[in-house]
Amino acid sequence: GQLNETMVLQPVVNLSADGTSAFGRWRIFAMRGLHGASASWHEAAVHAEYVFEGEWKIARQWIEERVAVPCEGSWGRNPLDMLKTLPDPAFPPDGEAAPIGPQAGLPLPLLAPYAVPAGSLADRLGAAVDVEHLICHFGYLNDIRAWDDVAALFSAGGLLAYGPRGGYRGQDKIRAVLHTFGSPGLRANEIANRMQVQPIVHVSADGKEAAVRTRSIMQLNASGKPLFGDAVNEFRLVRDAGRWRIASLSILPTFLSDLDRGIVGGLLPLPGAGRDPVPDLPPQMTDPEPLAAFLPPFHYAHPVTGAPMGRIAGSAASGAAADSRMPGWQVEAGEDGELARLADTRALETLQRTYGYLVDKALWRDATDLFAEDGTLEIGGR
Structure with missing residues (x-):
């Protein structure tokens, strides 16, 4: 009668130069309970150090459990348990509503050029790993609404297209539209997770471009309501002076709902274009009805x-x-x-x-x- 479903998602793993150690960041999304007694949601960031001793082993692991709430009321009406296993000055003292900043020690994606011929299979495979890391890093920055850092992942002429609202070109306009999704940082009892899962990665034959499709699972709260949603993201990336940057991103939401009411009675309309900033491209999704028929195009x-x-x-x-x-x-x-x-x-x-x-x-x-x-x-x- 016990449930302890623990999904380990969204890896960013960096290996040492000598190949004997590594550091990783992962996300745990869990459902736990005991039949007839309890049920709860959990979300956590996992930091791990690894060592190679003939086989890879975990040398040290610590878990920041950021959400631990009963299913009833979930992350809308229950205080979020910001449990810390390591001191971190980026988190506020108990009871304060100071913004939560980026985590110390968050591993950046490996973006160094490879000592292999450009466009070779080895180059493309290495690029696929780096690109996937970059997308996971993008997800972690979204969690804490680090909008300046998110915008910096785009190329100078990059494009952010949010299906119901339109497309916004250039880092300045991308930064401005990101701010319409909430003020930077998180406050006490606030959650804004956008998990990046189910990646499909392709790299061009010359190794200079890449495309990634992901599913974004949204775990949000607003005005005491727990919100749950899903979107498909299509990324296009370019390699610029040895570093990968996002050339375009299309965010195509499938649904957003009040978790307490589910998709039967809790579906919410997707937000349309606002007055500021003005989109450079028209919206890809024009039907305001929840769960309207729309197929996010495959790259x-x-x-x-x-x-x-x-x-x-x-x-x-x-x-x-x-x-x-x-x-x-x-x-x-x-x-x-x-x-x-x-x-x-x-x-x-x-x-x-x-x-x-x-x-x-x-x-x-x-x-x-x-x-x-x-x-x-x-x-x-x-």
């Missing part, structure tokens, strides 16, 4: 058929063409064995995570095409 082709994915009647993004500059993770004959295994792992991640995005929108034909001719599917023993 890549179907991993098996190579065809564009998605066809929803009336959808504004049906069958959008994939970016031909973003090849899959196919391995050439004679490629190094270890690199081939890493590329195959990326290809399998793309395959399985694509299944999730296709099921989201009931794209059954595209989902079926992921299976082998004699493949099988078993759901819950049926």
